[in-house]
Amino acid sequence: MCVLCGVLLNEHWAEQEGGRRGRVFRVRLLNRVLAFYGLRLDDWGGRIWVLRDPKGRSVVVTDLGSLWAKAEELAGRRLDPLDPELVASL
Amino acid sequence: MKIPVVLVTGFLGSGKTTLLSRLLAHPDMGETAVIVNELGEVGIDHHLLRRVDERTVLLPSGCVCCALRGDLANELRDLLARRDSGEIPTFERVVVETTGLANPTPIVYTLLSAPVVKHQYRLEAVVTTIDAQHGLRHDESVSQAAVADRLVVTKTDLADPAPVLARLRRLNPAVPIVESVFGDVSPSALFDGGERDPRDLVYDDSPAHEHEVRALCLTFDEPLDWTAFGIWLTMLLQARGEDVLRVKGLLNVGTAGPLVLNGVQHVVHPPEHLPEWPDDDRRSLIVFIGRGIEQQALERSLAAFNRATVGSDAS
Numbered sequence: 300m301c302v303l304c305g306v307l308l309n310e311h312w313a314e315q316e317g318g319r320r321g322r323v324f325r326v327r328l329l330n331r332v333l334a335f336y337g338l339r340l341d342d343w344g345g346r347i348w349v350l351r352d353p354k355g356r357s358v359v360v361t362d363l364g365s366l367w368a369k370a371e372e373l374a375g376r377r378l379d380p381l382d383p384e385l386v387a388s389l
Numbered sequence: 390m391k392i393p394v395v396l397v398t399g400f401l402g403s404g405k406t407t408l409l410s411r412l413l414a415h416p417d418m419g420e421t422a423v424i425v426n427e428l429g430e431v432g433i434d435h436h437l438l439r440r441v442d443e444r445t446v447l448l449p450s451g452c453v454c455c456a457l458r459g460d461l462a463n464e465l466r467d468l469l470a471r472r473d474s475g476e477i478p479t480f481e482r483v484v485v486e487t488t489g490l491a492n493p494t495p496i497v498y499t500l501l502s503a504p505v506v507k508h509q510y511r512l513e514a515v516v517t518t519i520d521a522q523h524g525l526r527h528d529e530s531v532s533q534a535a536v537a538d539r540l541v542v543t544k545t546d547l548a549d550p551a552p553v554l555a556r557l558r559r560l561n562p563a564v565p566i567v568e569s570v571f572g573d574v575s576p577s578a579l580f581d582g583g584e585r586d587p588r589d590l591v592y593d594d595s596p597a598h599e600h601e602v603r604a605l606c607l608t609f610d611e612p613l614d615w616t617a618f619g620i621w622l623t624m625l626l627q628a629r630g631e632d633v634l635r636v637k638g639l640l641n642v643g644t645a646g647p648l649v650l651n652g653v654q655h656v657v658h659p660p661e662h663l664p665e666w667p668d669d670d671r672r673s674l675i676v677f678i679g680r681g682i683e684q685q686a687l688e689r690s691l692a693a694f695n696r697a698t699v700g701s702d703a704s
Contacts, residue, residue: 312657313619324698325616331697332620363619367627379628380621380694381686389693 311362329366335388336374340366391511394465394483395580396496399518400530401489404543404572408518409486411572418576422468422480424461426488458495461485462503469509482580483510490529493536498656512658514538516579518569519557521550531560531602535634535678536653539579540566562604563637563676602634605684607691609673614698615642615660621694622657625687630655632682638675650675 314325326342333340333350340360341349348360352373360366371378379385399405409425412418471477487493493515500512517537521544525531534540540557542550545568557566567578618640626633636657638650646663677687 312659313616313623321616325620328617328620328697332624332694363623367624371627377628378624380624381629381682381690383686383689386690386693389697 311364313363331389332380332385333370335385336370336376336378338370338373391509392480392483393513393580394485394500394510395513396485396487396493396515397518398487398491398493398515398533398537399489399541399543400520400523400527400533402523403489403518403520403530404541404569405486405489405518407572408516408541408543408569408574409484409572412484412574412576412579415576419481420478422477422483423486424464424483425486426491457503458499459503461496462499462506465503465506465510469505482513492529492532494654494656497536497653501656501658513580515653516541518543519553521545521553521568522548524553525556525560532634534560535602537561538564540564541574541579542566542568543572544570546570559603561635561678602678602680605677605679605682605687607673607675607677607684607688609641609675609692609695611695612641612643613673613691614695615640615648617694617698618642618691621691622652625690626652626655626657629679629682633677633679635678636675639673640675641671641673647673 314322322342322345326340326348329340337353339351341351343349343359348366349357350360350366350369350373351357356373358369358373360369367378397405397409409423413421413423465483468477468480468483472479485496487496497512497515499506500510501507515537516539517533518541519525519530519534521542525534534557540561542553542557550568554566565578567574622636634654636650636652640648640650642648644662646665649661649663651658675691
């Protein structure tokens with residue numbers, strides 16, 4: 300429910316619909332965005348995600364609430380959806 | 390049925406307690422439990438009155454605006470227990486009055502996430518008092534006005550409210566504004582009826598001053614993909630959360646009715662599907678209240694995320 304604290308809650312507000320098919324779609328879409336930063340997200344058993352960088356580092360992510368903070372840590376930069384270069388890459 | 394909770398906030402001396410005292414004395418107010426931070430001049434009469442401290446419990450790895458108000462959650466749970474045991478009468482509504490410097494977001498977060506509280510109570514409205522004399526001179530009062538669902542401009546007998554009204558309409562144009570002298574407001578003016586339809590509003594698109602908090606309105610003719618929107622908004626709030634005070638929207642996500650979006654800083658209410666559209670207009674509309682964010686940049690970015698769904702389908 301909170302973008303920064305959503306990990307503490309049962310169900311993130313942005314993931315309440317779509318079921319398993321929606322989850323697969325969400326990962327594909329997220330990878331379109333994360334690829335711009337050299338990151339990749341894999342679904343692990345339909346329950347958690349694993350976020351990886353090109354150096355082989357990886358972190359476990361439970362939901363969208365915690366994804367972006369961890370992605371910023373791995374990428375070493377702010378991930379701004381308003382960045383014109385990101386927008387052009389999509 | 391969840392019990393409605395009204396949050397009354399406003400800067401120091403802006404007339405919260407006067408408003409509350411008059412409201413509680415109004416014959417239409419009904420049985421109301423009141424939770425205040427400090428015992429003051431609030432007339433209690435037949436109403437219940439509880440006092441809470443301004444303590445907050447910071448969640449591990451949480452952010453400050455989402456700190457759980459443990460004391461408030463305890464008081465809300467205690468009210469239910471005392472009602473169920475017959476110690477106090479049934480109440481129809483709870484009013485929470487904050488201190489003048491409080492950021493209302495942790496209280497919203499508490500109502501949406503605290504055990505028991507989230508199932509028994511619902512946030513009905515954030516009512517913010519603004520003093521016509523002193524207006525929006527402090528960052529706290531700007532934030533409190535931005536998160537409001539109802540604005541009450543007070544002390545209109547002491548100062549011309551026109552400058553404050555103009556500023557508020559630019560800051561938070563979708564919410565009703567009530568003028569008040571000595572807290573003279575009927576409960577129906579604050580609690581009945583919805584907001585103005587944001588699609589009917591005229592937004593001031595003149596250039597923003599530096600650091601000015603103001604409302605921006607995005608409209609989209611094509612349906613928005615909910616998955617793409619969720620990804621986009623969570624990413625935006627992570628990157629720009631301090632500059633986005635409020636997000637509200639009516640989204641066309643391709644279902645029979647619109648999806649209602651309501652967020653206060655990082656805290657987003659669970660999205661609600663309406664069964665049908667209010668009229669033939671099927672455009673998505675999203676209102677942002679924030680600072681330093683350009684409308685075109687938001688529109689281009691969200692449109693790009695929405696387009697990215699093509700070819701990403703799970704099938």
